[in-house]
Amino acid sequence: MTRRDAYDTGMVDVAASGWTAPQGLAPSWPQLANDVQADVAVVGAGLAGASLGLHLAEAGVRTCLLEARQPGWGASGRNAGHVLPILRSVKPLAAFPGGGASFLEVFREHHTLPYDLARQYAIDCDAVRSGYINGMRTARARDAFVRTSQYLEDLRLQHLVPLSAAEMQGLTGSNDYPFGVLFPDGGRINPYLFTNGMVAAAARLGTRVHGDSEVLTIQPEGRRWRVRTAGGSVVADRVVFCTNAYPTAVEPAFQRGFHPLTAYGIATKPLPEAARKQILPGGGTFSQAPLDINPLVHDRHGRLILSSIPRVGHAMDMAWHFASQLRWIHRTWPETRGMRIEPDRYWTGRVALTASQFPGFYELQKGVYGLMYFNAWGNVMAPLMGKIVAAALARDDLAALPIPVSRPEPVSHQGKYQWIIGRLLLPAARTAQRLGFI
Numbered sequence: 173m174t175r176r177d178a179y180d181t182g183m184v185d186v187a188a189s190g191w192t193a194p195q196g197l198a199p200s201w202p203q204l205a206n207d208v209q210a211d212v213a214v215v216g217a218g219l220a221g222a223s224l225g226l227h228l229a230e231a232g233v234r235t236c237l238l239e240a241r242q243p244g245w246g247a248s249g250r251n252a253g254h255v256l257p258i259l260r261s262v263k264p265l266a267a268f269p270g271g272g273a274s275f276l277e278v279f280r281e282h283h284t285l286p287y288d289l290a291r292q293y294a295i296d297c298d299a300v301r302s303g304y305i306n307g308m309r310t311a312r313a314r315d316a317f318v319r320t321s322q323y324l325e326d327l328r329l330q331h332l333v334p335l336s337a338a339e340m341q342g343l344t345g346s347n348d349y350p351f352g353v354l355f356p357d358g359g360r361i362n363p364y365l366f367t368n369g370m371v372a373a374a375a376r377l378g379t380r381v382h383g384d385s386e387v388l389t390i391q392p393e394g395r396r397w398r399v400r401t402a403g404g405s406v407v408a409d410r411v412v413f414c415t416n417a418y419p420t421a422v423e424p425a426f427q428r429g430f431h432p433l434t435a436y437g438i439a440t441k442p443l444p445e446a447a448r449k450q451i452l453p454g455g456g457t458f459s460q461a462p463l464d465i466n467p468l469v470h471d472r473h474g475r476l477i478l479s480s481i482p483r484v485g486h487a488m489d490m491a492w493h494f495a496s497q498l499r500w501i502h503r504t505w506p507e508t509r510g511m512r513i514e515p516d517r518y519w520t521g522r523v524a525l526t527a528s529q530f531p532g533f534y535e536l537q538k539g540v541y542g543l544m545y546f547n548a549w550g551n552v553m554a555p556l557m558g559k560i561v562a563a564a565l566a567r568d569d570l571a572a573l574p575i576p577v578s579r580p581e582p583v584s585h586q587g588k589y590q591w592i593i594g595r596l597l598l599p600a601a602r603t604a605q606r607l608g609f610i
């Protein structure tokens with residue numbers, strides 16, 4: 173694959189991701205080199221597979237976690253680092269067991285799971301509950317945002333804290349977004365370190381972990397399943413694929429159930445002190461409404477992490493994307509003009525979108541499952557769903573799951589969101605922003 177293709181499809185090596193700097197790549201896990209037995213084989217070690225492996229190990233389930241590259245190679249090592257403790261919509265809950273009541277209960281209790289796990293397992297991953305700030309330039313945009321987010325408050329999922337112009341100035345350091353709403357449980361995380369920390373914790377509790385171990389085939393063996401890699405095999409009662417937007421051909425059904433969308437991330441060099449004090453002095457993550465085209469967070473190294481959707485056909489052009497972000501930064505924080513804000517790392521990754529905007533738990537055949545399609549908010553939902561599914565597998569009681577078990581259905585026009593967002597919405601939004609309309 174050429175470098176250009178790798179950027180276009182979100183397959184660039186994870187070493188390009190800002191989350192692997194400055195500490196470097198996590199230690200590698202050995203290849204599977206023999207035939208082993210397990211209760212559960214987990215395929216894919218991103219946030220979902222890592223959480224599943226960890227929570228199964230906590231419950232004493234004999235688990236083998238197989239990753240085609242190394243843990244955190246997929247979207248989990250290359251996302252934007254925002255901890256978004258919300259549900260994008262509650263409409264899909266109508267199809268959940270009990271109308272979603274028990275799922276909502278679990279979500280209420282565990283929507284801070286990334287911080288909780290980081291604390292519990294001493295995972296050094298910059299997990300900070302620094303708040304999720306949604307900024308608007310007009311009262312009308314704020315009112316619309318509050319109206320469409322009210323269900324979060326009504327269902328006691330998240331407080332909506334309205335922010336005055338002075339409070340917005342204090343938290344963002346900018347006068348450009350005088351209206352705002354804060355979700356206090358939001359924040360930031362280094363998702364690569366978080367994923368690898370969960371994997372290491374799972375291994376300490378007994379999960380076998382193998383990197384460079386792509387699952388190539390899956391076949392029934394009596395009432396169990398054998399998954400084979402180039403170096404060995406695992407025979408397990410159950411196999412759970414956690415391959416999200418990076419599925420291979422081993423289970424074609426999981427290749428067709430989502431709309432892929434390539435997104436990019438940029439990590440700047442550590443900002444000069446004056447810029448750090450100016451941009452988001454409150455430390456929260458920052459999104460804009462109605463169009464969130466410059467989501468922003470800074471990390472413990474004083475870097476900004478910027479993200480968006482790349483220009484079609486120019487995904488590897490860091491200079492163009494950084495220039496576009498810098499124009500917005502200078503508009504939003506005019507005091508930073510002339511300060512040294514420079515890009516350091518640039519990468520792309522692949523998001524798995526679905527029409528419902530909800531992830532799912534899928535049954536292909538008895539004993540073969542998929543836990544995937546986390547859209548653009550996997551930092552909370554992937555660990556949370558891993559925990560939920562682990563509990564049901566450990567009790568051998570999938571009927572008790574608070575989420576539905578569905579069959580993976582192929583989506584029609586798989587490239588449609590890439591086309592609509594990449595070719596229509598984002599270019600239009602960028603033009604509107606340049607002209608000062610948003």
Ligand SMILES: Cc1cc2nc3c(=O)[nH]c(=O)nc-3n(C[C@H](O)[C@H](O)[C@H](O)COP(=O)(O)OP(=O)(O)OC[C@H]3O[C@@H](n4cnc5c(N)ncnc54)[C@H](O)[C@@H]3O)c2cc1C
Binds near residue numbers: 219419554
């Ligand atoms: C640029 C970008 C920005 C994002 N920003 C945010 C954000 O700010 N906040 C947020 O909450 N979410 C965000 N997301 C979404 C979030 O990153 C994902 O939802 C989440 O990482 C999905 O985790 P996962 O474990 O399901 O998949 P992944 O992390 O992609 O893991 C899947 C793994 O499966 C492995 N695999 C595939 N096939 C096989 C096989 N046959 N054998 C073995 N292994 C296999 C792959 O190598 C890969 O490592 C963003 C995503 C991107 C791309």
